Amino acid sequence: MDSEIHQYAGDILEHPRFQQLHSFQHHGPENSVYDHSVAVAVTAYAIARRMRLSGDETASVVRAALLHDFFCYDWRSEHFRRYIHHFSGVRRLMHMHGFVHGYIAAGRAKRVFGLSERECDAIARHMFPLAAMPRTKIAWIITLADKAVASREMTAAIGDYLSLAYRKVFA
Numbered sequence: 001m002d003s004e005i006h007q008y009a010g011d012i013l014e015h016p017r018f019q020q021l022h023s024f025q026h027h028g029p030e031n032s033v034y035d036h037s038v039a040v041a042v043t044a045y046a047i048a049r050r051m052r053l054s055g056d057e058t059a060s061v062v063r064a065a066l067l068h069d070f071f072c073y074d075w076r077s078e079h080f081r082r083y084i085h086h087f088s089g090v091r092r093l094m095h096m097h098g099f100v101h102g103y104i105a106a107g108r109a110k111r112v113f114g115l116s117e118r119e120c121d122a123i124a125r126h127m128f129p130l131a132a133m134p135r136t137k138i139a140w141i142i143t144l145a146d147k148a149v150a151s152r153e154m155t156a157a158i159g160d161y162l163s164l165a166y167r168k169v170f171a
């Protein structure tokens with residue numbers, strides 16, 4: 001499966017800006033944005049194959065899935081927390097990571113990798129229902145693949161945190 005992902009998006013996987021995603025923790029202590037993005041691309045690719053999408057559509061699914069979280073900042077950092085506190089009330093809510101990162105990732109995917117409007121639109125909407133509703137097959141595949149992978153990773157993260165806490169208390 002990884003070789004197929006490479007075939008459609010080798011330029012992205014090897015790009016230093018994408019490699020940078022290794023350094024951002026995502027869903028738990030053992031998961032980076034890089035790990036998560038590749039896992040979403042693998043799942044989205046499997047769905048695209050099952051739906052018998054064309055080669056071009058499959059390429060779009062894989063490329064947009066890899067870049068769906070290409071926001072490139074640490075959303076747990078003090079720096080981001082301080083930025084959010086510039087806003088208040090509903091405006092603060094609307095600037096929270098969950099609401100904005102799809103749009104930020106879409107802009108970066110266009111600037112750095114020249115993704116098409118349709119691919120960028122799929123990225124921007126992947127946080128539905130926190131973002132606008134997906135309106136293409138590609139967007140729905142990425143949205144669903146992201147939720148499936150994120151649920152799996154967050155379940156694993158809860159296990160990691162519980163075993164850390166257990167070792168602290170009983171070791």
Ligand SMILES: [Fe+2]
Binds near residue numbers: 068069101102126146
């Ligand atoms: Fe996301």
Ligand SMILES: [Fe+2]
Binds near residue numbers: 036146150
């Ligand atoms: Fe994601």
